[in-house]
Amino acid sequence: MTHAQHSEELRAAARHFGRRRFLTVTGAAAALAFATQLPAAGAAAAAELDGRRVTEDPFTLGVASGDPLPGSVLLWTRLAPRPFEPEGGLPAERVSVRWELARDERFTRIVRRGRATAHPEFRHTVHVEVDHLDSDRVFFYRFRVGEWVSPVGRTRTAPAPGARNTALKLAAVSCQAYHDGYFTAYGHLAQEDVDVVFHLGDYLYEYAVNATGGARAYTDRALPAVFNRETLTLEDYRLRYALYKSDPDLRAAHAAHPFVVTWDDHETENNYAGDIPENGVPPEEFLLRRAAAYRAYWEHQPLRRPQQPQGPDMRMYRRLGFGRLAQFDILDTRQYRSDQAYGDGWHAPGPESDDPARTLTGAAQERWLLDGWRDSTARWNVLPQQVVFAERRDRPTADYTVSMDAWDGYTASRRRILAGAEAAGVENLMVLTGDVHVGIGLDIKADFGDPASRTVGTEIVATSIASGKNGADKPSNHDRIIQANPHVKLYNGRRGYATVELGTDSARADFRTVPYVTTPGAPIVTAGSLVTEAGNPGLTPA
Known part of the structure; x- marks a missing residue:
């Protein structure tokens, strides 16, 4: 890397950190290293791990949902077959995660399904925003990787803005x-x-x-x-x-x-x-x-x-x-x-x-x-x-x-x-x-x-x-x-x-x-x- 390239990356790191000013070159270099630990795009992206190669339960940390909106739910999980190990027990590869949202706990009435990518740069965490849902309604959700199925979670959407809920x-x-x-x-x-x-x-x-x-x-x-x-x-x-x-x-x-x-x-x-x-x-x-x-x-x-x-x-x-x-x-x-x-x-x-x-x-x-x-x-x-x-x-x-x-x-x-x-x-x-x-x-x-x-x-x-x-x-x-x-x-x-x-x-x-x-x-x-x-x-x- 040339001196000019290095200087430009340090300036990019400074911009990434907003108004903050790092007071030493060492601090700026560390900031740069941190800022670049983000998922790459296109050909430079990490290789994808076939879910069939996941031989241990990846859903050891459970599932969660949050910030309910009138027509949307946010679903979360993290893939970590060995959660107490630094890498969570997975290689530094992308993993495709299937998700399902249903009206019932047995998933006989599925209303949405899709795929999300668990990136190694985010330690294989997944955040799925599911939109265009009915307001003020309970839903059930789960994730799949290969043959592994997560625990079932229960969530809900918020009432509509003008709803006269009591x-x-x-x-x-x-x-x-x-x-x-x-x-x-x-x-x-x-x-x-x-x-x-x-x-x-x-x-x-x-x-x-x-x-x-x-x-x-x-x-x-x-x-x-x-x-x-x-x-x-x-x-x-x-x-x-x-x-x-x-x-x-x-x-x-x-x-x-x-x-x-x-x-x-x-x-x-x-x-x-x-x-x-x-x-x-x-x-x-x-x-x-x-x-x-x-x-x-x-x-x-x-x-x-x-x-x-x-x-x-x-x-x-x-x-x-x-x-x-x-x-x-x-x-x-x-x-x-x-x-x-x-x-x-x-x-x-x-x-x-x-x-x-x-x-x-x-x-x-x-x-x-x-x-x-x-x-x-x-x-x-x-x-x-x-x-x-x-x-x-x-x-x-x-x-x-x-x-x-x-x-x-x-x-x-x-x-x-x-x-x-x-x-x-x-x-x-x-x-x-x-x-x-x-x-x-x-x-x-x-x-x-x-x-x-x-x-x-x-x-x-x-x-x-x-x-x-x-x-x-x-x-x-x-x-x-x-x-x-x-x-x-x-x-x-x-x-x-x-x-x-x-x-x-x-x-x-x-x-x-x-x-x-x-x-x-x-x-x-x-x-x-x-x-x-x-x-x-x-x-x-x-």
């Missing part, structure tokens, strides 16, 4: 640290009658997982050493998704329901803020890590083409409608945020956290959200996002602190969002949140310093699937949180998920929990239930 049931999940316990709650969620599942972040954790699976304490198997290190490279993240998706309860939940996913921090690195890492590594090094994390995330999630990343950038915020009943504005509060105030952690609020220039969403996403609310005609405007929105003081005394990683560390950003909701005439605002490993029901107040101020919305915080290990019904800080925050209506520290039933007159949230996750097989109970009336925001016991 009921919708969703589930909210978050925070599934593999090393903290079993994903038992997902097994129960697979049996729930819900229309859609919102994953609110921390689908995986970047931390090492030892041979015994951490708190799972395996005695009948040993995990490979490749998992016993923090994820840094593209291969590290791909392998970690393979580990998580090997869990049978997670696979069951994905097969049972369409998922709408958004990330928080651990899919990349703990508490990163925009392009600022948790630790003091060079910017170009962190952005390469972020590019690897984002790419592996897209590869392994049921996401559509607009979400495919461009280097270290990936547009995750998007809008879904379910008839006239609900509009969902899915946020990304990690990629565009200002650095945490006061060095992160818990801190007393002050001028730095209240700086009007600080943002949790970035200016473009904030405008997108407020414009979408102005155009909304939905009964419920629901905001699936990552970190606690309402104020959350840690103690009922004047020396209280709040989390600088949550909206409390970005108070001007929160005020702008609430002012935008009021200006748009949003009457039934509901925020869905993850992150904190407890189930919380909160009223959103016009002025959190005045408990008697107007309630302008509600927030449902879904507890973790496994993160934090077993937890407790009444965490050690329960009484302090309740006393310090009169707008908190429920606080529970067990693992599980939340379900929310939206109706035309009211919404009901059930906090579903399991008593333990460090051993398998726990039962599920409803730890508490809250309701809110349409047009009269505020949570009360059901």
Whole structure:
């Protein structure tokens, strides 16, 4: 390669990575190598592997669907006969995958079928967007490679934009640290009658997982050493998704329901803020890590083409409608945020956290959200996002602190969002949140310093699937949180998920929990239930 050709490829890599500037030649060269790991076209494409040569089950990581639209479903799978090996057990060749969509589980009434290509450059993941379908209808799907047939998945399309639908049931999940316990709650969620599942972040954790699976304490198997290190490279993240998706309860939940996913921090690195890492590594090094994390995330999630990343950038915020009943504005509060105030952690609020220039969403996403609310005609405007929105003081005394990683560390950003909701005439605002490993029901107040101020919305915080290990019904800080925050209506520290039933007159949230996750097989109970009336925001016991 000539010097001129090399320089042009570096410039192409810089353009591929958008606005980012890599500060060293080494960083730019690494960016170039990453950017070129894309499927080739025409004669230069990888050779095709005959499906008859696949001698082991390639569907070890299950199937999934996501982002339901009125006339379209998105189907996902990954071919990985040996998922814990770096290449997944397949050669670097294309694989033709057949897919079928039917109205019934036995596939006697097939409505669509086709072929998709699993590219080795995307680690043989498949994303199929099936269009021109009936709205508000359940479908079943499966994939085939050679003689192998995948598990059957169940999905659905959304109601048409003007549909006068009167009921919708969703589930909210978050925070599934593999090393903290079993994903038992997902097994129960697979049996729930819900229309859609919102994953609110921390689908995986970047931390090492030892041979015994951490708190799972395996005695009948040993995990490979490749998992016993923090994820840094593209291969590290791909392998970690393979580990998580090997869990049978997670696979069951994905097969049972369409998922709408958004990330928080651990899919990349703990508490990163925009392009600022948790630790003091060079910017170009962190952005390469972020590019690897984002790419592996897209590869392994049921996401559509607009979400495919461009280097270290990936547009995750998007809008879904379910008839006239609900509009969902899915946020990304990690990629565009200002650095945490006061060095992160818990801190007393002050001028730095209240700086009007600080943002949790970035200016473009904030405008997108407020414009979408102005155009909304939905009964419920629901905001699936990552970190606690309402104020959350840690103690009922004047020396209280709040989390600088949550909206409390970005108070001007929160005020702008609430002012935008009021200006748009949003009457039934509901925020869905993850992150904190407890189930919380909160009223959103016009002025959190005045408990008697107007309630302008509600927030449902879904507890973790496994993160934090077993937890407790009444965490050690329960009484302090309740006393310090009169707008908190429920606080529970067990693992599980939340379900929310939206109706035309009211919404009901059930906090579903399991008593333990460090051993398998726990039962599920409803730890508490809250309701809110349409047009009269505020949570009360059901």
